[in-house]
Amino acid sequence: MLEGLLAGFVPSAIALVATNTPEAHAGYALGIMATSGATGGIVGPLIGGVVSHLWGNREAFFFSSGLVLVAALIATFFVREVHVTLKQRSKVRDDLRVAMLNPRFMIVLGISMMVTVSVMLLEPLLTVYVLQLGAAQQDASLSSGIIFSAIGVATVLAAPHWGKIGSKIGYTKVLVFGLVGGGIGSVLQYFFTNLYGFGILRFLYGLFFAAVYPAINALIVKVIEPDFRGRAFGLNQSAVQFANMIGPILGGFLGGIVPIRVIFIMNGAALLLTALYVKYKGLDETAVHKSTR
Template sequence: MEFSWKRNLVVIWVGVFFCSMAYSISIPFLPIFLETELGVTRHLEVWSGVAFGITFLASALIAPFWGSLSDKYGRKPMLIRSGFSLAVLYVISYFVTDPYVFLVVRLFQGLLAGFVPASIALVGTNTPEDKTGYALGIMATSGATGTIIGPLIGGVVSYYIGNRNAFLFSAFIVLIAAVIATIWVKEHNFNRSAKRSNVLSDIRQAAANPIFVSLLILTGVANFSVMILEPLITIYVKGLGVSTSSASLSAGIVFSAVGVATLIMAPRWGKIGSQIGFGKVLLIGLIGSGIGNVLQFLLANIWGFGMLRFGYGLFFAAVMPSINALIVRVTPADFRGRAFGLNQSASQIATMAGPLIGGLLGSILDIRYVFIINGLLLLCCAIFVARRKWEVTPAPATQPADSVANVQTKQS
């Protein structure tokens, strides 16, 4: 049967949707789970930050290794490996009763992760070059849709039948993602005779490409800006007058507002980026989301807060698809798995640091001031983007490391 990148995109979209939903199910109730199920009564903000962050630290350390394997053996095997491993670990989470054991399980979830970056690399490599912006925008809606449904389902499940059952639901959902990847995902453009690289050579090749390094920095800052609020939203929602029994559900709705906005706008930003340049779309997204974060300081009721989160999400939806599209443009096809592995490391380091710093800031500052800090950070990124030239010449496949530095920039 003739290869169809559109059919492949649909299949991978569904897999990433389920995988993202499985992860995000636990977001609204994780602080409450630590408190009520695992007996954490002191320094809950810090414990929440560590529980979020340890997964991402492990993922950041291991991602270049998985990226190297994906370029050697294929991105599809990485989807299968990650999906089935995470399903088992979610089941184990259901039985955990000790907070330290729970942290160990979260650690292994990071070590065995990699479904989403492998999916992005596969789409970026198996999609026609002039369609990558559109395809990656569509992929952003997959993660966003999972983020929409996940917290909402997590809030409903934890509210009606208990927090532990949500972990079993996550296991079932990620198992579906693994099965979908195993049966229907097709990897068309892949050279299995390529020699496997090592992490140090990959880092040297990446360092020789200043545009790619800048994109890694932006990936890190963008993810940090999101995750600094992850352990605080539920606590902040409780501070707005929502009862403890309803906090998980309300926080799930607030989380979902950003996901709904991303679902609406990410494909549109992808098309706009193909027309005017992804550098310009990235700049617009950073300015809008930075201002949106600052404005969240002003409202102290749950409905106004949710509306502002939605408005922020409309602009932030432009950021990651633009970065991913630029990575595809500036990296050769046979380096793309490693490129997204390194991008995943940057993302996960920031995602690890965000909850830790967010938890610490939440313990010493009014949480509203964290919104201002976050907004100013994104506006600083906008200044950085405005001072650079981002329209790049696509790098050819099998380009040697020392020639990547010769990728030229043109006015976007």
């Protein structure tokens, strides 16, 4: 529970970048933030595995604590906040009420939860599926870890570029591209029964899906007033954490009643339906909802 309180670092960091970066460069900067998170997701388990192997599992907690301390020191002594708006502290209930009065923000929040559930859906199933594809039992964890991290590697390579593209053509379009590419890529995974082909397809799927989170972050900036952005990113992070809990539970439940390959079809269909909703529902990026003033 105490570790969970550290989740506040992420929305604060994103809000800090969003509110202190010139609007013309906000998309690229948020793309870099997404890339940083993906890089940590790739490198973290690898470093943790090495530390645990060399010194033990308990010692890995000390190592992790040291990294958190370094991050805190960097944020304290090196980060400079240019646009500071100090207001009376709000209540969570009031923030939720304001958020619900902004339909565009609620749409973005729902999409954020949807795509996070989509990613986490396969976490409890991937190792089992890798075994079904023919991986040796002693290598299943390593193989599934590499395949799962393929999306993270793709995000590192593609997310900053999607941020730049979004600043030119609009983040709603980029979000649709990412959802459509992710949906098609997920459906195609049903047909790949070769371990290496499956891993390559996961990487290609990640190149498109890498557009989603930078676009969501940028859209939050677009549809929310500056003085509410920090709280908006906090609410978004809470939604993501809730989806992180729902995704594996739902994936495990579905994996017990249908073949894992079928879940790729269901996952892809959900992403494509979300893309259609965004496409035809539309998100006005130019106007900010007045209720957040």
